[in-house]
Structures are given as C-alpha cells and as structure tokens.
Amino acid sequence: MPVNAAAPALPQLRIRGRSxxxxxxxxxxxxxxxxxxxxxxxxxxxxxFVNKPIVINxxxxxxxxxxxxxxxxxxxxRGLYIIAVEGLSADELTGTRWxxxxxxxxxxxxxxxxxxxxxxxxxxxxPAPSVPAVTSLLIDRPVxxxxxxxxxxxxxTIIGPVSSGAEVIAGGSIHIYGALRGRAIAGLxxxxxxRIFCHKFGAELVAIDGVYDTPESWSEAFNNRAAxxxxxxxxxxxxxxx
Amino acid sequence: xxxxVVVTSGKGGVGKTTTSASLGAALAQAGQNVVxxxxxxxxxxxxxxxxxxxxxxxxxVNVVQGDAKLAQAxxxxxxxxxxxxxxxxxxxxxxxxxxxxxKSVIDELRTKFDWIICDSPAxxxxxxxxxxxxxxxxxxxxxxxxxxxxxxxxxxxxLDSKTVRAENxxxxxxHLMLTRYNPARAAKGEMLGVDDVLEILAxxxxxxxxxxxxxxxxxxxxxxxxxxxxASTAAKAYAxxxxxxxxxxxxxxxxxxxxxxxxxxxxxxxxxx
Numbered sequence: 001m002p003v004n005a006a007a008p009a010l011p012q013l014r015i016r017g018r019s020x021x022x023x024x025x026x027x028x029x030x031x032x033x034x035x036x037x038x039x040x041x042x043x044x045x046x047x048x049f050v051n052k053p054i055v056i057n058x059x060x061x062x063x064x065x066x067x068x069x070x071x072x073x074x075x076x077x078r079g080l081y082i083i084a085v086e087g088l089s090a091d092e093l094t095g096t097r098w099x100x101x102x103x104x105x106x107x108x109x110x111x112x113x114x115x116x117x118x119x120x121x122x123x124x125x126x127p128a129p130s131v132p133a134v135t136s137l138l139i140d141r142p143v144x145x146x147x148x149x150x151x152x153x154x155x156x157t158i159i160g161p162v163s164s165g166a167e168v169i170a171g172g173s174i175h176i177y178g179a180l181r182g183r184a185i186a187g188l189x190x191x192x193x194x195r196i197f198c199h200k201f202g203a204e205l206v207a208i209d210g211v212y213d214t215p216e217s218w219s220e221a222f223n224n225r226a227a228x229x230x231x232x233x234x235x236x237x238x239x240x241x242x
Numbered sequence: 243x244x245x246x247v248v249v250t251s252g253k254g255g256v257g258k259t260t261t262s263a264s265l266g267a268a269l270a271q272a273g274q275n276v277v278x279x280x281x282x283x284x285x286x287x288x289x290x291x292x293x294x295x296x297x298x299x300x301x302x303v304n305v306v307q308g309d310a311k312l313a314q315a316x317x318x319x320x321x322x323x324x325x326x327x328x329x330x331x332x333x334x335x336x337x338x339x340x341x342x343x344x345k346s347v348i349d350e351l352r353t354k355f356d357w358i359i360c361d362s363p364a365x366x367x368x369x370x371x372x373x374x375x376x377x378x379x380x381x382x383x384x385x386x387x388x389x390x391x392x393x394x395x396x397x398x399x400x401l402d403s404k405t406v407r408a409e410n411x412x413x414x415x416x417h418l419m420l421t422r423y424n425p426a427r428a429a430k431g432e433m434l435g436v437d438d439v440l441e442i443l444a445x446x447x448x449x450x451x452x453x454x455x456x457x458x459x460x461x462x463x464x465x466x467x468x469x470x471x472x473a474s475t476a477a478k479a480y481a482x483x484x485x486x487x488x489x490x491x492x493x494x495x496x497x498x499x500x501x502x503x504x505x506x507x508x509x510x511x512x513x514x515x
Contacts, residue, residue: 142444144399145392146366161444163395164388181442 022083023049026057027071029064035074042078054080059087072096135172143168143182152188164204173197184229185212192231197241201227211236244352247359247487248377249419250401252393254364256385257421257451260461262361263291264477265381265419267466268484270325275356277316279347280330281373282363283338289329292319293464303331306343312350321469326355336369348376357487366400374405379415379487381448385422386434391442394418398445417448419483424453425497436496449483451476452497 027034042049061071075082076097084102085093093099135154143149143158145165155172166182168174171189179200187194187209194208201222205214208231218238226241249262259282266278280288283303289295294317300310305328312328319325328351331338351358362373374380380401384394398416407414420439427433440447451457456474460467468477475497482492 141402142398144402145395147399161442163442164392165396166399179441 022053022055024055024057024086025075025080026059026087027061027075029061031061031071031074038078049080051081053083055084055086056082057087058085062088062092068093068096072098137170142178145182154189161200162198170194179224183207186229187231194231196229197227199226200224201238206236206238208236213238244356244358245379246348246352246377247357247379247381248362248374248401249359249381249383250362250370250374250397251364251383251390252366252370252397253385253390256383256390257419257457258364258383259287259291259361260457260467261381261383261419261421261451261480262288262359263461263466264457264468264480265484265487266357266359267292267319267322267325268468268477268481269357269359269487270319270322271468271481272484272488273324274488275324275354276359277326277328277351277355277357278359278361279328279351280361281339281369282361283330283369284332284335285363286330286332288361289317289327290464291461292325292327292466294319294327294329295464298329301329301331302347303334303338305347306339308343312347312354321465336363336367336372339369339372341372341375344372345376366396370397371400371404374401376406377401377414378407379417381417381419382443382445383419383421384439384443386420386424386428386436386439388434391434391439395443398443416445417487418443418445419448419451421451422453423450423497447494448486449479449494450496451479 025038056075058068058071062068082101085098093101133153137149137151137154137156138159139149139156140159142160143162143166145163148167148169149156149158150169152171154170155175156168156170157175157177158168159177161178162168162176162180162182162184164181167185168176168183169185169188172186173190173194174184174186174196176184176198178198179202180196180198181202181204183205184196184198184203185207186196191209196206196208202224203215205212206229207213208229211231211234213236222238222240227238228241229236229238231237249258249265251258262278266276270276278288278292279302280286281302282288289298297317300315302315304310305312305315315328317327317329319327348358360373360377363369382394382398384390401414401416402408405414418440420436423436424433428435436447436450452475454474454476456471457467457476460470463470467474468480471477472481482494485492
C-alpha cells in the first residue's frame, strides 16, 4: 500500500522491554539421583515451583549422554511449568514433545542481516556489577525501652538516645550521638577491634567481643560524659572522649 | 476534623484516668464536642471519676459486639453537655474487644465528636494496644519517677510502631503530661526534675500537674478537677493542656514550691488512677 500523506496517523507503537524471573533447572548425571533430589525438594516445598516459569538447561545432561526423551517425560510427569529450553539447538529436540518450545540459546546465524554487521552477544552475559554489601545501619530516632536493634553485618550509628531497657547489638562498632542508657553490645563479627562511642555515657551494660561489664565495675566519673569503650588485652576500657 | 487521643502510660496508677477525665472536661468546657472512652475492660474507673457509675446501662463491649447501638451506650455528662462517656464493661475482660469492633466504634465516634479520648489500661497487652491502635495523637502520662519514665519510654516506642498511623508511615504526635509532680521533693532531688524526664523521653511537654489533694478530692466526688475546683493549680494545668491540644500557645509553668497543708501531706502521695 502506498504511503499517503493524508493517511490517518497511526498510533505510536510502544515497545517495551521487561525482565522476568524464572527458575532454571539443569538435570545432571547421574540422572536418577538428580530426579530423586528434585522429588525431595518438591515434597518439602511443594508451593515453591507452583506457577513459576521454569527453563530447562539440557547442556550438561546431553553432554553426559542422557536420553532426551526420558528426561523430557520425567520432567513433564512432575507437572512443572516449563516455558523454554536452553543449552542445545532446537533440532536436537525434534521428535520429542518439546520440539515446539522456544530455544533461548543465542543463534546469530539465524538472524537476518540488517545491512550492517552482526553484534556478537556472548552466551554468558557479563556478570552483574556486584553491589557492595551494606556494612552500616543508621537509626535516626531514639531507641526506646524494650526495643532492640540487631545488626550483625557492621557498624550501627544512632542519632538519639538509647534508653534504659533498650539494646543495640552490632557486628562492628556502635556510635551513639546521644545518651547511652541501655545496653550496647559490639563486635559480634569484628571482634576485639570494635568500639562503642556515645555522647553521654550511662550504660546498663557494655560488651565487646563477648566481654561484658556493668556499671558496678566502672567509675561514676564517666557518667553523662562523652566516652568510648574499647577492648584491650581482654579487658574493657572506658575512657572519656576529649 | 475529629481527633482520636489515646491517654496512655505503660505503668499503672500514674493518672491516666484522671487525665482522661480532666482533659476531656477541659476540652468540653472550651466548647468542643468530646467523648471519653474507657478501654480498661474489667477494671473500669472512668465512670467513677466522672460520677456516672449509676448511669451505665450499655458499654463499649456491648457496642463492639453489636449488642447495643452506640447512641444507647453514650452517657451525656450532666454538668457539661458537650461531654460524653463510653464506659467499659466491668464484668468482662480485654479479650472481649476485637480490632475490627474497636475500629468500627471509633469510626462512628469520629462522625459525632471533635475529640475522642481513649483512656488506656495499664500494661502493654491487648487492651492498651487496642486503645492506641486507631489514635491520631497520644498523651503520655508520666510521673517523675524512674520506673514510670522507663515504662513511658517503652509505650512511646510502641506508639511509633504499633499504631495504624505509624504503620502507614504518617507522623504520630506524642505529648508528655507530667503528673503528680511534687516541687518539694523535686527540690530535694528525691524525684526526677522536669528536664530529666524531658531529656529521657524526648517528646514535647503538654503540661505539668502538681501532686495535689484537689485532684484526689475531685476524683472521689466523681467530678473532674477542672469542673470541681477550676481555680486550683491542677485544674489550670489541665485547662492549659487542653488549650495546647487545641493549638493555642500557652506558656508552661513548672509548679513552684508552696506550703502544703496537713491534708496535702497526708493524702498527697496516694495513688489516683
């Protein structure tokens, strides 16, 4: 049809990309043991696979000389929601019940040459940039009596007081911009290098790396002063901050 | 726009019921339409403090369970006609309340009143949780004693996590009502000072009510102190607190040392729940 200037404007096509999560199952030899493990998983958490799209990777199984027919029927018998296969070319599935399933493997040779050069897409996508693990926790309100803040992965910073009857437990150090009147337990992961800092000292209990102390054993001179607690030679040392 | 206020404390005997009745009466005297709701099912007191104990036919539990209509259970005060009471049931326990039931009662009260004041039971169990659940504002009643302050701190933590407003990420106003403040003992360092309490709890102050025989007398007579003896310092403290709740700026006065009479020394320390 010739393109006519007077033709009614066509709606603009919106083409969007979206990623979906699906599970990938790769049967591996010995297949009997693998299927037993799968059955065990299905029994323990039956709902885990329900309505979850599953892609079957047959590369390993095929290399090991598994019979595709058998694998296909064994997987189908388990009622899994299989949407695609990968790891082998489509013609290898010809004759099995999965012949019609989309093959997710990249096949540059099948692509139409769009008048330019082909862009090679590697089979294994580049590893996603790793997100650095969160190593600190910031709490910007008072920690009230009866509340506990537990953060094993690093330091805890609190802007506000930690009340009597409250507790803060950290893998690393604890920093309190306010009064410490409750418990502070530091160094769950960092060990003896962790410290406890606070603007106003008045703790019910402090502990670093399992070594704890209560107000009975420290001088009242530290009360209501800015202080830090460290572990030195297995003994807790409380010192005022200048 | 109606406001649901929970009067709470964690600890018992600090003056929640007295504060609920007195603040409710003071707001009503200021021309607001007020209902005070007793959530202390099984240990009700608010009806006594308001002098309505002989007029309770239906109560909160009856309404929550659908056995009575709200209009049947509301008791209108005989002295201030904009003040109403919804009493608790004395013969039941806290399990008689359900969250859905309480919500529907509060929603219905919102259509009728400017202020819904929920008198919470002591503790942190179901009754106290339901009293605070649908509140917009909290009045935390605290005595200047370490045990009371710590319990209030615990309750403030729960107000910030267990109320519907907090769960929706909305701001939750909290006010501190410091009651049974004894200037003589504070001066001697025998009880916490106002600043100490404020530093620990870190919420704005709504008022300071001195320990006073007027409060006890008023409770015993079944008449909130703001109605019984409006000239007393306790009544003024509650009236000023009500004005602050209404958004007025009123300077807070710390009760000064005054010579206590014999009666005050004898009865001043008795618990008024």
